[in-house]
Each structure stands twice: as C-alpha cells, then as structure tokens.
Amino acid sequence: MKASKFSDAQKAFILKQGADGIPMAEICRKAGISQATYFNWKKKYDGLLPTEMRRLKLLENENTKLRKLVADLSLDREMLQEVIRRKI
Numbered sequence: 858m859k860a861s862k863f864s865d866a867q868k869a870f871i872l873k874q875g876a877d878g879i880p881m882a883e884i885c886r887k888a889g890i891s892q893a894t895y896f897n898w899k900k901k902y903d904g905l906l907p908t909e910m911r912r913l914k915l916l917e918n919e920n921t922k923l924r925k926l927v928a929d930l931s932l933d934r935e936m937l938q939e940v941i942r943r944k945i
Contacts (some may be wrong), residue, residue: 863888865907868898875899 863871867888874884875895885895902910 863890865910868902869905869907869910871895872899872903876903 861868871884871888871890875881881892881895885892888895902913905913
C-alpha cells in the first residue's frame with residue numbers, strides 16, 4: 858500500500874478544520890485531497906490526536922502480523938494432525 862504524503866499532524870489539522878465549520882469542499886481544495894479521502898480520514902481518525910493516530914497505526918500493523926502468525930500456526934497444526942491420522 859502506498860504511504861500517505863500527509864503526516865498524522867496534517868491529517869488531524871485537516872479534520873479539525875472540518876470540525877470548526879470550514880466547508881469541506883474548501884478544505885479538500887486547499888489540502889489537495891479528494892472528498893473521498895477526507896471522508897475516509899474522518900471515519901477512521903475523527904477526534905484522535907496525532908499521537909493516538911500513530912498508536913492506532915502501530916496496533917493495526919501488530920494485529921496484521923499476529924493474524925498471519927495465527928494462520929501459519931493453524932496450518933502447521935492441521936498438517937501435523939493429518940500426519941498423525943495417517944499413522945494410526
């Protein structure tokens with residue numbers, strides 16, 4: 858996935874402008890983002906501080922790694938059980 862060209866602080870600032878009542882079209886034009894990007898950020902990060910955004914990203918990455926690990930271990934377990942069933 859492509860890395861964002863906006864930092865967490867910039868995203869928080871853009872979302873705060875929307876919360877302050879500035880029209881969304883103007884915010885998107887000034888920031889150079891689409892309305893879809895704005896709404897995606899709002900859905901994901903609305904109300905979070907930049908430090909909380911970073912923490913959320915770290916947790917999502919850790920969660921992805923753990924899911925992959927569980928999937929690998931489950932597959933290994935199934936293969937070993939299959940070998941045991943064939944021996945009996």
